[in-house]
Amino acid sequence: MNQGAGATVYGLIAMRARQHPDKLALSEVGRVLTYGAMLAAANRIAADLHARGIVRGDRVAVLSENCIAYTLVQIACAKLGAIVACQNWRLAVPELRHCLEIVEPRLLIVSARYAALGAETAPATPLLDMATLGADGEAPHTARAEDGLLIIYTSGTTGHPKAATISHRAEIARMTALRMDLRIAPDDGYVAWAPMFHMGGTEHLLAALMSGAHGTVIDGFDADAICDAIARERIGWLMLVPATIAPLIERLRARGVRPAGVRAVGCMADLVPQAQVAEITVLVGAPYLNSFGATETGMPPLSGGLIAPDAVGGSLDKQLSSLVELRLVGPDGIDVADGDTGEAWVRGPTLFSGYWGAPQANAACFQDGWFRMGDLFRHTADGYAFVGRSKYLIKSGGENIYPAEIERVLLADPRIVDAIVVRQADARWGEVPVAVIARTDESLDAATVLALCRTELAAYKCPRGVRFVEPDAFPRSASGKIIREAVEVMIA
Numbered sequence: 001m002n003q004g005a006g007a008t009v010y011g012l013i014a015m016r017a018r019q020h021p022d023k024l025a026l027s028e029v030g031r032v033l034t035y036g037a038m039l040a041a042a043n044r045i046a047a048d049l050h051a052r053g054i055v056r057g058d059r060v061a062v063l064s065e066n067c068i069a070y071t072l073v074q075i076a077c078a079k080l081g082a083i084v085a086c087q088n089w090r091l092a093v094p095e096l097r098h099c100l101e102i103v104e105p106r107l108l109i110v111s112a113r114y115a116a117l118g119a120e121t122a123p124a125t126p127l128l129d130m131a132t133l134g135a136d137g138e139a140p141h142t143a144r145a146e147d148g149l150l151i152i153y154t155s156g157t158t159g160h161p162k163a164a165t166i167s168h169r170a171e172i173a174r175m176t177a178l179r180m181d182l183r184i185a186p187d188d189g190y191v192a193w194a195p196m197f198h199m200g201g202t203e204h205l206l207a208a209l210m211s212g213a214h215g216t217v218i219d220g221f222d223a224d225a226i227c228d229a230i231a232r233e234r235i236g237w238l239m240l241v242p243a244t245i246a247p248l249i250e251r252l253r254a255r256g257v258r259p260a261g262v263r264a265v266g267c268m269a270d271l272v273p274q275a276q277v278a279e280i281t282v283l284v285g286a287p288y289l290n291s292f293g294a295t296e297t298g299m300p301p302l303s304g305g306l307i308a309p310d311a312v313g314g315s316l317d318k319q320l321s322s323l324v325e326l327r328l329v330g331p332d333g334i335d336v337a338d339g340d341t342g343e344a345w346v347r348g349p350t351l352f353s354g355y356w357g358a359p360q361a362n363a364a365c366f367q368d369g370w371f372r373m374g375d376l377f378r379h380t381a382d383g384y385a386f387v388g389r390s391k392y393l394i395k396s397g398g399e400n401i402y403p404a405e406i407e408r409v410l411l412a413d414p415r416i417v418d419a420i421v422v423r424q425a426d427a428r429w430g431e432v433p434v435a436v437i438a439r440t441d442e443s444l445d446a447a448t449v450l451a452l453c454r455t456e457l458a459a460y461k462c463p464r465g466v467r468f469v470e471p472d473a474f475p476r477s478a479s480g481k482i483i484r485e486a487v488e489v490m491i492a
Contacts, residue, residue: 006145008168009206010078014039014141016212025209026068028217033068035212038075043139045076050139052107056081056147059103059356061125062196063087063096063118064111066219069130070196071205073109074150081143083165085151086197089114090458095161096121099153102163102357109133145169151356152199154295155393155402163356164295166203173323173349174298175207178237180322181304182264182289186211188236191229193218194398199295200239208236223251230284234261238284241398242271242430245280252283262286264306270386271395271430274312281309292318292386296371298350300324302384317383324348326384327370328377338379341387345370392484394421397429399460403484406433406463409456410449415441417471421463422488432464436487438471467491 017025021036033041054060060082064070077084085103087096100108100122108125110118118127143149145168153161178184190208192215194200205215213236216229221244230238240248245266251257262284269277269290277288287306293299305319320326327335328342336342347370354362365372376387394401403421410419417438423431435449446466453462475486 006169007172008078008141008143008145008147009149009171009210010075010141010143012172012210013042013075013078013206016209020212023212024214026071026215026217028066028068028219031068038072038209041134042072042075042079044134044136045072046079046139047137048133048135049076049082049107050080051135051137054080054082054106056142056144058082059085059105059151061085061087061100061103061105061108061122062110062130063089063108063114063121064130064196065089065113066192066196066201066217067111067130068217069111069133071202071209071215071217073130073133074202074206075209076139078143078149078168079141080139081147083148083151085163086153086202088153088195088197088458089117090195090460092454092456092458093117093121094456095458099161099163100125102161103151143168145172146353148353148356150202152197152202152295155400155405160405160408162358162361165353165356166295167353170298170350170352171203171206172210174203174300175210177321177323177350178204178207178299178303179211181299182237182306184211184236184263185234187213187234188263189214189216189229189233190236191216191218191226191238193221193226194239194241195220198398199298200241200398203298204237204239221247223248224255227251227255227257230259230262231257232260235259236263237289238262238265238286240266240280242268243397243428245272245276246428249276249279249283257283259284259286264289267291267303268395268398268430269307269316273427277307278310278312281307281311285309290316290318292375292384293321294373296352296365297324297346297373300348300350301326301344301346301373302377305383315382317380317385318377319383323350328379328384329372333367341376341378343390344373344375344377346373347371392423394423394431394433396426396431396433396460401433401461403433405461406435406453406457409453410435410437413444413452415439415444418474418482420474420482420484420487422484422491424465424488424491426464433461434465434467434491435463436467436469436474436491438469438474 300321302318
């Protein structure tokens with residue numbers, strides 16, 4: 001086998017640094033790095049990790065806010081062939097502990113802000129201060145194209161997160177597909193404001209660096225900082241989730257910002273009021289990305305379509321992405337006819353490598369080389385119309401929330417006879433979770449339920465409303481299962 005045939009993320013970033021060592025690579029408040037300085041800093045971290053015994057295939061967990069140092073750790077691990085398990089600091093301690101236990105990291109690297117949380121969550125795992133990393137020497141570049149690079153956690157239908165493993169090959173393919181579809185140029189920058197434990201914060205920043213572009217790192221959503229970035233330089237894709245669009249519109253208007261140039265803006269057009277889509281596209285002078293992807297697939301399979309600036313009332317059917325094959329498959333495993341509803345099955349180089357340590361989940365979601373997304377579509381004259389989720393998912397402000405995660409907590413309380421969580425439309429977040437509960441104890445009120453959830457779950461996963469019903473009020477199937485969609489209608 002020709003081992004030289006597979007490029008790695010580190011190899012491509014190092015190539016850009018050798019080409020243009022003085023070109024601006026990364027910037028944040030108080031720190032700016034050229035490509036040459038960035039590569040040198042990442043190599044020092046790689047040497048440090050290598051001296052500590054980190055080798056190809058090891059998992060290195062990171063718990064930190066967005067910062068340049070986070071990206072340097074990722075580049076260092078990309079050199080060694082180690083896998084960066086990106087931890088969600090929004091999670092409650094029990095959830096975070098579960099995420100670490102899945103991947104069994106050799107080290108947990110923390111920023112000062114999250115050092116105490118890291119120590120509480122994983123007292124037996126060696127803890128490293130991100131600010132102190134770096135050593136002399138040279139670590140070997142041992143990574144291979146199919147090696148895992150990132151672990152990003154996805155909400156689980158079983159009530160626990162799953163650790164999606166994404167390879168160098170997948171990251172390179174995802175970078176290529178997005179740039180093909182959006183016509184992003186090599187010098188078009190990226191604004192990394194989304195948390196780096198999400199693809200929006202990590203994947204697309206690494207893509208910019210592989211291309212030789214500039215990445216602006218922002219510690220969370222900051223409308224004014226984003227305004228500054230888009231006024232200063234050309235941006236390829238300005239990633240915005242539904243809850244961030246209205247605040248950015250307000251600041252763009254208040255400041256009279258003139259963008260230097262944006263190729264495309266936004267995502268998840270289905271969850272954004274059409275008037276907001278039209279307004280943000282006019283303000284930044286760019287079309288809106290009508291996307292549908294996943295952590296497991298990247299922006300594919302259906303993020304090839306753009307909504308023209310100031311367009312209102314058009315079709316939101318999705319367009320096929322580059323570098324992907326897509327089938328719509330019925331329950332019998334046979335492709336459905338055009339116009340009929342089928343589950344999206346996907347294959348291509350952007351696919352993840354599977355869920356770490358979850359053979360049963362992998363067996364269920366992969367079939368004959370195809371990944372079963374669990375999302376239902378119809379092929380129409382305009383593209384692919386989203387029908388629903390075969391595995392019910394609430395998409396709230398860019399965060400994925402599976403009801404099973406919340407229901408697991410609720411049903412553990414002996415005062416709760418039955419419970420189901422459904423989505424409810426929300427003007428700000430697109431969708432929010434609402435808990436519908438049958439109880440045995442009338443003293444169990446909404447405040448108590450929410451406090452129970454906050455103990456075990458991240459704040460964004462907690463129900464935004466609680467409804468109490470009698471046990472026989474739940475609409476049920478012939479087998480006695482609560483019909484989730486009927487509960488939605490019941491509480492509307």
